[in-house]
Amino acid sequence: MTHPNFSSLTPDCVLNALEHLGLRSDGRLLALNSYENRVYQVGIEDGAPLVAKFYRPARWTDAAILEELAFVQELAEREIPVVPALDIGGKTLHHFEGFRFAVFPKHGGRAPELEDRDTLEWMGRFLGRIHAIGALKPFTQRPALDIASFGIAPRDYLLANDFIPPDLLAAYRSVADQSLDGVRHGFDRAGKLQTLRLHGDCHAGNVLWTDDGPHFVDFDDSRTGPAVQDLWMLLSGERADRVRQLGDVLAGYEDFFEFDTRELHLVEALRTLRLIHYAAWLAQRWDDPAFKQAFPWFNTQHYWQNHILELREQIAAMDEPPLWQS
Structure with a gap:
């Protein structure tokens, strides 16, 4: 099985992937700091921005990614402060043009003051x-x-x-x-x-x-x-x-x-x-x-x-x- 590489993950591909899920972008796209994967803040028409995380091809199996997402959801259900993936159409892991991705609510914050x-x-x-x-x-x-x-x-x-x-x-x-x-x-x-x-x-x-x-x-x-x-x-x-x-x-x-x-x-x-x-x-x-x-x-x-x-x-x-x- 061949996998795409990130060179083909163009801005149009990112926006089309979200529109494939019914999430219409307003065209704003901001690459966030990530090297292992590719993570973008995407502006959404008539809604708050979302964060789309595209997983590095071939690193994890779908089952391993789903297990990570399920663990985070389990923590969120216990009211532990984590940011779970959105369930869209009954799924948290999505596929588009060979890429696997998940969509998250945008959550701001600052670095913790670990000297405190x-x-x-x-x-x-x-x-x-x-x-x-x-x-x-x-x-x-x-x-x-x-x-x-x-x-x-x-x-x-x-x-x-x-x-x-x-x-x-x-x-x-x-x-x-x-x-x-x-x-x-x-x-x-x-x-x-x-x-x-x-x-x-x-x-x-x-x-x-x-x-x-x-x-x-x-x-x-x-x-x-x-x-x-x-x-x-x-x-x-x-x-x-x-x-x-x-x-x-x-x-x-x-x-x-x-x-x-x-x-x-x-x-x-x-x-x-x-x-x-x-x-x-x-x-x-x-x-x-x-x-x-x-x-x-x-x-x-x-x-x-x-x-x-x-x-x-x-x-x-x-x-x-x-x-x-x-």
Whole structure:
């Protein structure tokens, strides 16, 4: 089966896709900040603007996309602040000229102030509610966050496709292997943990803050994994700062869902996996002109030198005690 690429997703194609659903545009079309998919704000005649999300071809199956959309709808039905896809004609996932897309209500907001303790506790409360629902049943179509898919496969892709400069190849191979050993040790120290349905990419850019609190958006990376995956990206700064921030998040989180502190052994392991996965994600998309424009610093000698240095720092970080032992 052949798939279109985003070069054929013209403004006319976007507007025609919505009109195919009976949504008549007033001609206003604004591309929103997204690289993995293509997302547009579309003006609608006699109505509020809508957001149309066109999924990257061949990345997910229809069943996996529908499972993501159903999870978000399940959260919305429990009055958790997320933005579910609109049901149009009994469907949330639509097809047009080879593209899959969903339509959402437009929801504004600003970035959360993660240095504010009340904000962190508020975020924790809603993440605890999300995880309480996420733990009720498993995903069957979406993948798990594990060492194989987030570490080994990305490392192997980079090595097999000649992205690493020849003079850095031995250093990368060595540091990647050591990093993955450190990740394995982190998972071994944590032991057998509960996994659940996650947001999967819970950083500040995927939270819209209003006077009524946070709205969580972009569940595109939703998958099965340990709860701490949705917590650690909210932490930043020196160790003492991260310990305090973690305490603030958990103060709200544990009002709704119990947190297993053994998962804190995974924080630096998960950060390491994200670094490896991110490099391969950029490499896998490097034929997309939007990536070359948005990430001009990628795949340079300087980038790979810094990437190797980051992984070396992570090897040391994974040997440090978990945050609660500060």
